[in-house]
Amino acid sequence: MKPNYPFIILLTFSCAAFATDQGANSDAEHTAVQAAISASPLPIIPKATQGSTKPATIPLEITDENITVMPPDEALKKPAAHFAPEQIFQFSKQVEKTLAAKGVHVAIVARIDQPASAQPDGTRYTHVAFAVYSQITMADGGKIPGYAMYNLYQEDKHPDTSALVQDFPVDFFAGVSTLEAGIIIPSPRLQQRLLDVINSPTYSTLHDPHYSLIANPYTLGCQNSAEHTLDVISAALYQTSNIKRIKANEIAYFKAQPVNINPIKLTLGSLFSAEISTSDQHGTPVTATFETIARFLQKYDKGSEVTILTP
Secondary structure (H helix, E strand, C coil): CCCCHHHHHCCHHHHEEEEECCCCCHHHHHHHHHCCCCCCCCCCCHHHHCCCCCCCCCCCCCCCCCCCCCCCHHHHHCCCCCHHHHHHHHHHHHHHHHHHHCCCCEEEEECCCCCHHHCCCCCCCCEEEEEEEEEEEECCCCCCCEEEEEEEECCCCCCCEEEEEEEEEEHHHHCCCEEEEEEEEEEHHHHHHHHHCCCCHHHCCCCCCCCCCCCCCCCCCCEEEHHHHHHHHHHHHHHHCCCHHHHHHHHHHHHCEEECCCCCHHHHHHHHHCCCCCCCCCCCCEEECHHHHHHHHHHCCCCCCCEEEEC
16 A cells, blocks of 8 residues: 655665555545444533543443444454454454543554664654544444544555545554554543544644655644644644644644654655655654654643553
8 A cells, every 4th residue: 555665765764664644444445434433422521520530420331342333354354464353353442442441532542554673763653543432323323332543644546645534443453563552541621622623623624635754743734644633632732723823832842753864865755755745844854753742741731641552
């Protein structure tokens, strides 16, 4: 699914690990998955618990039977490159059960698409999305609770363009190189605000379809999954949809990850690879990552929690 640029991959090896904002399934499969998701998540977090770190009082009902909208044999027809379908399915269930046990309604979840040896300094995770506890509509019209993943993915045929796509944990982890999830659990109050943004036009308004795998989170013009996630978080924190105000706050309070790549390699990469752009960079390139978002929320969202989940 990833475009083949052998010459440029050799030159830009240090930054190639960022090029992973791609789904495990085809566009048609994503469309089918999107159609199965209810438009509105379940009502969440009573006002009495806002501002505290206690789990929501509404029970989260995740079981082996309703953990995914599709049966395992259908959801895993396309096998993972590194793990058996059964391993992906069981790990996906583990992630959902872990979130449900903690009373989580919105989390930031990251995956590893490339081995650690291929990752740039300071970066372990390569794709970031929201996991939202939702009411999922089955093909027969029945409704079950479960987590839906809200992603920014590159388009298959246009790697310099992205789209907002909903899928499920079993899709999200299908192509990973390591069975590991980085998880940020915001405070209950921020979870409520995040849901307000995700359920509003602001969520899609904050999407910039011009994709760059090293998008600068301080500027406009390009975006990757981590930057869109950060922008949605900032919109929730500051309760605004004004992108100029969002960027001003990110410049003031968010510390981005420097992209340590030889300038010549980076220039060649931007010339030969559509998914690498420096048009939004000034000076040393910087980008948003799961790790920098985690540090940002641990500093400014009292009660947030960062955890690493493995089988």
